[in-house]
Amino acid sequence: MAVLNQRSLARCLLFAYTLGLCFFYTSAELQRFEHPTKVDKSLSFLVVGDWGRRGAFNQSQVAFQMGIIGEKLDIDFVVSTGDNFYDNGLTSEEDKAFEESFTKIYTAKSLQKQWYSVLGNHDYRGNAEAQLSPVLRKIDSRWLCLRSFIVNSELAEILFVDTTPFVKAYFTDAEGHTYDWRGFKSRKAYISNLLKEVESTLKESTAKWKIVVGHHTIRSVGHHGDTNELTQWLLPILQANNVDFYMNGHDHCLEHISDSDSPVQFLTSGAGSKAWRGDIKGLNRGGLNFFYDGQGFMSAQFTKTEAEIVFYDVFGKVLHRWNMVKQLHQSI
Template sequence: MKFPARAVLLCSLMVPVVQAQAKTYTLAAFGDSGEVSSLQARVIASAVKAGPYDALLLMGDNIYPRGEMEKLESVFNRPFAPLLKSKPQVWMVLGNHDIMIDNGVAQLKAFGLQRWSRETLGALELFRLDSNALGKEQMAWLEGALKSSKAKFKVLTMHHPVYSSGLHGNRSDLALKLEPLMKKYGVRVVMTGHDHNYERLEVGGVHYIVSGNSSSIRRVGRQAGTKSVARAGGFLKLTVSDKVLKVEQIDTSGATFDTLELK
């Protein structure tokens, strides 16, 4: 049976249009995770439940106490194996403990990374820095990278906090170098470790997140810019869509302790 040409046209017009949904990306970030401990195991177990992830990030002091590469198997490969099953990208920055042997060269080589670089995850661009030595070369690279970035969400990550109410406190030298560039090029979030606690601060419109609490914890106070703080173990989960960046601090029970949402 043949349909009239007009009927065929009407049928074709009635076919629903299926729009492709924008992909959502996830990243799990761990600070000061390089000590085998019961806390490290609980943090990783919590991260597994909240996964899987497109990328993992280690925010320095990845191998305690001196960055010895022979310990990489025990402090990273074995404990993080459940998170590595889904084959996420793995990024890291160097902490002060990581550079005690050969300035961390072997660790960078093991992860296949440069000392500083930019990584893309959907609408997020992550700028990895070596805060052990923010010299002229690295700062010139950072300005060029930020200037050329078209990302909706620009995030810096390094080991040492610019602002912190933990044991090591604020770093005015880092603020002096980084704040002008962050303001000029629209950096919205800075993620760090070093102090073994969780703290989220807002200073000058930038959100500073300290999450060095993935294998041990210490005391922490508060200061004027503090929005949330905890002396507890945990990790950061970032969820990125075309329009929203959500950053959660998830504790060892799997509960979301704190949330930052940017549009």
Template sequence: MNLKRRQFLFSSTLGAIGTGFVGWMLNHQNHQSAEISDSTAAIAANPPKKDLLLRFVSVADTGTGAKGQYAVARAMNFYHKQNPYDLVVLAGDNIYNNGEIEKIGEVFERPYQGLLKQGVKFQACLGNHDIRTANGDPQVKYVGFNMKGRYYTFRRGIVQFFALDTNSNADWKNQLSWLEKELSLSNASAKVVFGHHPIYSSGQYGSNSAFIKTFTPLFKKYGVQLYINGHEHNYERTRAIDGTTYLICGAGAGNRPVGRSEWTEYSTSDLSFAAYDVYKDRIEVRAIGTNNRVFDKGIIQLKSA
């Protein structure tokens, strides 16, 4: 949705919003408009800075095999050529509609063949559509998704990633015990958790109060700087909430409208993916649309090692 359209929709709802909140929104929107003009630019070749430690991207709700998925995949390919990366966080709903592994060529191997041929590794988790067939077990076993189980962890340099099964039928008791143990043992400077379902969201499903109660104390206690998810077919980045940024990248093949909340830094329904450059003291986030333009930029601060 372009800026003029967002402004029109925003203006049409002013009568229903309190005066103080209106003032906050107007100021924030003006600030965001300035950010858009600064950050919306065609992707250019960006030679890695000498202190760049890791570059990766994330995308979710991809597995349609339709034109939207291919449009985002082309943008991911283009970004890879300009700014090489070798890791994709794939945050669920990898195979629509029912997680049928027989569709893997149509919805994964062909759309991302350019990246796969370059040795880019996808690390997946399970979405709600993925568990409709055999509870997602065929996807867990599929070599291209590099899953070590329904929940698992892996390390890339100073970053430790924690993949979750956020579905309602997950083994929650054991998974949460595992997560706290792994977080407590981690000496990584950057901790990134990803799952399919949102914790904070201004989209169709909204924030999950049970997840807020369950996860946010753990994230705060153990210094998780970033949570990545899909499920909402949009892009949304929050400000840091008790030290954690929540980023939705679920517009990997289709899109739905998204609103704004008091903690929203940026939101849009545009088809897109997110890219991350990791340095010793920060993670630089970029959101990239199918026109190969950066429409959002943010910085996640890390504690210096």
């Protein structure tokens, strides 16, 4: 069903674009995908971001360790936080970078599960729509990438948010790059409608765990720091709707920051390949629990009442472990 929905969506996009109808995703309802929990009602997955470099910059080594941890945890799926293909996304659906940076790298048996992916700013520098195409699912059935969508399980609701259009600089060419904004008639309308969808989804959710995934940071002491547009527009919605975790990439590091005004935990997993050694800002930032400026990834495990977040380096060493017990009144 997921494949059929994506194919139909892609055809609608192609038809609309051919006719010059640039209104795609300005008001569309978010697609939902059901992912069952295990027999014991637990849920586990890995989170990795900023990875697609044909195995270079330790991408292959990170993938190898992901395979080991993935088997140990019996993961249900993998979450990619964006910047899936460097430096400038994919050129087309036939771009060999897809197989050379994804299929031929994440070969472990435990990683042959569904991958849920969002687009990052580097993905938008190429043919962004190529990554959304169902053609890639024919090449590798694990791949599922949409701009924004929802994954439901019995334990958690995971809302994937397309954060790149929030950043104004990408539209004004302030960074000197070209971005694939086909299908965007109005940035303002796109953001407004997406925020409405996010807010209504979170308000209506009865999930025991609420998780939001985006590419860009909300809180970070890494290279890019906080994303001002997200702290202004998205963060208040997360705080008001009892979101437990915001998971992202963008900064090529691993970090855990606790929000000072709500229970939200900010988890950065953007160290899938190239990392920036020594590039850290705001060492005295309140709420900073953990920061690591090398390659690695993250795991997330959930039961009805407990969550465990673990960060690993390129050798599979545990760098940071954090546990949370869900209070009864939050689960009602």
